[in-house]
Amino acid sequence: MASTLEVFARHSANPLVIVDGAQQIVYANNAFCRLLPPDSPFPEGRRLATLPLPDCLRRALLGGLDEADLTGVDLSLPVEITSGSDREEMTCRTVRLPDNTVAVELLRHAGIERLKSALREEKVLRRQSDMLRERGRKLFFDVVNELPVFVYMQRRDYSVAYANKKTLAFYGEVKGRKCYQMFGGRDDPCPHCPTFRVFDTGKPVDWQFTDDEGRTFHIYDYPFEDENGDPLVMELGVDITELKRVERELFQAQKMRAIGVLAGGIAHDLNNNLVPIIFNVDYALGKADGTEVEPPLAEALRAAYKAADLVEQVLEYSRQQDVTRSVLHLTPLARENLGILQGTLPEHVTLETDFSAERDCVLANPSQIQQVLLNLCRNAVQAMSGAGTLSVRVSNLRLESRKDAPHNGLALGDHVVLTVSDTGHGIEPGSAERIFEPFYTSKTKSGGTGMGLAVVHAIVTCSGGSIRVDSRPGKGTTFTVYLPCTPTPEVKTLARETKPAVRSTGRLLLVDDDAGALQAMQRVLRDAGYEVFTADGGTEGLKEFFRGRGQFELVITDQSMPDMTGMEMAARILEHAPGTRVVICTGHVEPRLEAQARETGVSGFVMKPMSPRTLVENVNKYRS
Structure with missing residues (x-):
């Protein structure tokens, strides 16, 4: 079985021949045999000088062998072979073998040059490809850097490999910071982070995230690589904070309409039943003065009025758009109602007021604004089981830039700000998002209906304003109502009308x-x-x-x-x-x-x- 070297030599593209000390051929490969005429006998066993080779090639081979015998070392000599107009440059390389034979190999310069040329071309193409790749990479990052969404790239070790301008504007410098420190303000990794599913599966994911500043983003994660081929996750974050706010308000409006339809359907029958209950109990109560049935009748009448009040609150949803609104001064309205409220406050609650608004005119319905104020104050009092302070403030806010707005969605211009604060038990974080929902209440044991704050939200919204709540468990709650300022109306003096006496019969x-x-x-x-x-x-x-x-x-x-x-x-x-x-x-x-x-x-x-x-x-x- 032929050895590996013999197989290689036989199929080599370079002519190879091995001769002994008498220059008799011991071995010739296929490429060497192709130098001989087609009808020439097989060269093995013949002397090299007797082979029908071109004279220039024979002289080169024999000269190389003589030179190798003379020097006793391996040589590489240039050979030039001319046949008619064809000219080919070769190198004649002699190698002395351990058995005292000499291997003579002819290396074709054209093949080597072609190989060198190919290598040079490959090197040029690689350099051009690297330049194009670098230019494309630079163009890519130049575009990404200017995108109006935040883009950053994350490694498996939570470090940030890249952050564009929007990300830096949101979260500051990224050097040396982990992703959970930047976005979540955490000291340890976020549990169940969707980003790592991209590392594990190599497939994109999308999800939503709210940072520690309250901004909400829709996140799109894609597999990526750095310049060394190491895996990254490229994350795009689209700010949907305002969209979520509008979505919540739209959902609230839809619930309001639904409640209005429900109220319209049941109000007639329910109120028809309440009329005889209220009238008859009131009539009986007038006849039972000082008797033992007076207290239960009075309790029944209070319950009937409470039911009527609940129906009225529910019906507010279907009447908000059509109530009569007029220009009113909020400060005197608040003073008057707080003066009445103060006489009903528990002994452990202290009322503090601050009426510092220079402009307090709003376009609203007086009875509705009174309802807003009293509902917020009653909620504040109920939140303080022990000693506490109820604070009511009427002030102004001039908003000239949206970036200075206390919350998203607040219109530019002048606002009258009504603030009602308490030092009570506060609102649990999970409940703060739902307190304006109809029929949602945390006071089920004390008979809460869940309509008070829902009606407040409806009144404020339909008056062109907005309401926000800020609360921490155990630290109290603050409701802030923003109403657009309206110009102060001109005061006109009207002649007093003389009304005819009301007849008592008819x-x-x-x-x-x-x-x-x-x-x-x-x-x-x-x-x-x-x-x-x-x-x-x-x-x-x-x-x-x-x-x-x-x-x-x-x-x-x-x-x-x-x-x-x-x-x-x-x-x-x-x-x-x-x-x-x-x-x-x-x-x-x-x-x-x-x-x-x-x-x-x-x-x-x-x-x-x-x-x-x-x-x-x-x-x-x-x-x-």
Whole structure:
């Protein structure tokens, strides 16, 4: 079996021949045999001088052998072979072998030059490729450095390999800092970091992250390599803080609309049931003065009013866009209401006020702003079980740059700022995000309904303002309301109107499909001195009106009735008797109903449920 060297020599592209001391050929490879004519016998066993080789090549081979014999060392001699017009340069290399034979190899210069040329070309191409790669890398990082999103690259050891301008603007210098120190303000790695899934799987991931400054980012992680081929993760962070804020507000608005639809659906029936409860318990309470049934009746009446108040709070959601707003001064309104509130504060709570606002005019509904102030103050008092301080401040904020805004989304310009603070137990971090949700409450044991702060949020938002809460467990809570300033109105002096004396008697028509509500209101109005006629529906109400046409000073009708709505009945009455005063009594006024009432000529609305006194006061107002 041929040795490895023999196989190599046989297939070498360079002619190779081995001769003994008498210059007789011991071995010739295939490349050497191709130098001989095709019909030449195999060269082994023949003397080198007798081979039919070109003269120049024979002389070169023999001269190389003679020189090797003379010097006794291995040689490399240049050889030039000419055949016609062809000329080829070679090197004749002699190597003395251990068995005293000599190996003669012819190295073709053209092949070597081609190899050298190829190597040179490869080196040039590699240099050009490196230059192009470096230029591309520089261009890539120049572009990344100017992106409006933060981009950084992370190693497996949590160190930061690169950070663009946006990242530096957010988090400062990165040198020597770990990623969890930069972004999370932590002393140890974040648990379950999604970035390391990219190192493990080599596939991109995306996730959301909120840093220790409260900024929220959508993160996109991609596998990457540094210039040495070591793995990196390239992270792109898109700031979605403002988007999340808008998303939360949109979600809040959707919940408000849903609650409004729900309220509109149940308010009529619920209020119709509350009217006879309130009126009858109030009537019974008036007859039970000093008896043993007086306390339980009073407790039942308070519960009924509390239920009515809850319905009213829920209905705020469906009426926010249509309440009447006017220019009002916040400071005197706050002073007046806090003066009333101070007399009801527990002994352990101290009230502190600071009215430093130079401009305190806002465009809002006075009763709604009063509701905001009192709800926030009641919450603050309930949060202080021991001794504490309730602080109320009215101040100004002039915002000229969004970067100076106390929170995202606050409009530029002048604001009146209402701040209500307490030194109570604070709000748990998990609850702070939900306190403005309808029906969410942490005071279930004390009877909280979860509507107070929801209504506050709705009022402030629909008044063009915003509200923020800052709280730490055990350190107290601060609610801050921002309302846009509005120009101070001009003060006009009006002549005092002389109102005619209110008559205590008159004839009324009362229409309602609920028998309990109808009887309860009839009794209260009769006790007030009125002559009251009743009808249990719209059709009967029309018949009763036209039977006594011209005799009724006021028509009071329910809105939601099965055979004919109160508005439809009012339209029929006013069509034939335009001067008639008609009042709609309902538990829910939609914007469309309010507009229709104005067009029809309806005098106004009385909201269910009401107290007996409120009903009488409204009748006196609308009939005069």
